[in-house]
Every structure is written in C-alpha cells, then in structure tokens.
Amino acid sequence: MKNIKIFSAHHKAPIVYKDDCIIPIFVWKNGKNVWLDIIWDDTWDNISEKNSNYAELTAQYRVWKNYDLSDVDYVWFCHYRRYFSFWYRPSILLWIKTIFKNFKTLYERLCFILFYILWIWYMVPINQKVFPKISQNVQKYIEKSRYDIYLSRPTFWRSTFHHLHLKSDELRNVLRKVILDNFPEYDKAIKNIDKKRQYHPWNMYIMKKEIFNDYCNWLFTILFSFESEVDNKKLVPLLKEEPLFITERYMWYVWEILLNLYLEQQKIMWKTMSTKFSMTQFMN
16 A cells, blocks of 8 residues: 555644544644644744745645655645545445445445535534545555546636736736746746636645655745745735735745646646656545
8 A cells, every 4th residue: 555644734723633644733833822742833944934924835844844755655735624525436336335335334424425515615624533534545546546646626717827816917927937037947837827727726735755845846946936036026015905815825825826837847748758647636
C-alpha cells in the first residue's frame, strides 16, 4: 500500500483528528491560550507570522521545510475543519449492494453521505469514526488508479487569472511579471489559463511527494516575490476595493491561481515529452 500523509490545518482546538495517516497542524497561534499535542506552524523553519495573509499556506510551508517525507509516497493537504468527502467506489452496483449488506455497513455509508452533505453546506466534520475510513479508501483508490495528482472538482470563473477577485489589472500584471521573471518557461501556461473558465478551487490536493516538493519550491518563490513587489510598489491600497476577507487573505487567492498554473505547465511539459500526464478529479 502507498504511504499517504494527510496534513490538515486547524485554527480551532475542538475539531482535531489524529492518527498514523492524518497529521493535524495548528496554525495562527498568536493570541491563542491553548495547547495541543500536534505540530504547530510556528516551530522550526516557518512563516507562521504570515498566516493572516497566507492562511493555511503556513502549514504547507512548515511541512515542506521540516517534515521528514523520506518514506512518504503521496502528500495530501486539506484545511480548516475540511476533509475531502471520498470513498472508494469500484462500481455503483457494488456500492448499492454493499449498503444493504448489514446494519454496520449501512451506518458507515450513511455517515459518509451525511458527512458529504454537511461538508458542502456547513464545512464541518461529523462523526470521527468516519475519518479512519478516509485514509483506507483513498489508498485503495490510488493503488488502483496510480495517478500523480488528485484534485477537487473543477468549477467555473470568467478566467482563472481573474479568480484573484481583484479588480486591478495592475496587480495581475505584477503577478505575471513576477512569474515570468523567475520562470520564463511559464509564458504559454499563463496564456492558456488566462483563457480558461474552468479551474480547480480550494487549494486542496493529493500529490506525489516529488511533485509536492517541486511545487512548493516553485510556489513560495513566486509568492514571496509577489508580496515584495506589492509592498514595494505600494499597491496594497488596490486591495481595499474588495471585501475585507479577500483583502486580508489575498495571498491565498493568488495561491489558488498558481496551483492551476502549475498544473497547466505540467500538462504542457508532459505533452512535449509525449508522455501521458496523470491527473484526475479527486472529489467525487
């Protein structure tokens, strides 16, 4: 079986689940009078002080820089009480038969269904008996499919780059410049996603460890450069045109664009190499 680590960022103490597969990380420690026996994002090499803008990215940075992934095959990130609602379904018919097999199975399936509904509408987890099943079932799915990246279901926007939720073309141009200054090979990928109306939201994914490390190195190089440019050019007031929650967490929305840009570039590279790029939707 593949060794999968599910890293889940938390900023509230009551809703935390931990086992050998699910690794909770507590973020935004400032001002919190609480102690939990889990990883904190303000230890070792970290950017915890940026959490108000970077959100759960501070947890991802903490894992990338410090967590020993030597024996890990896949890295899975979720955040703020949200877990992917997923179970292994080899066929609809088999799933229906299994439901009515016995009461225990029926109870577990109903928990999954209820969990899925509540995650969509209220974004809170329920019965913790469900959580151990998540890691077991996703391992079965990965063993069967053997894809490199698993993503959330795509949604639509007028274009991926406009998903910044920022009205300023100047800010988007700064982001383009920062990307191309550091990674000029991304020119075609930027043009592609600038036209696309479909993108993968939530910044939640499963990636092979090697891809995760490459992605983090690429991502934080751009984010730190973009943040510096925004500060140096005094463009922060442009963010005030947006609702407060967007203004405070604008780097999170930049991250959402960059995740889709990175994936677009991977598809271009693999196509050039005449090799099939393995990518599929994760949340069913």
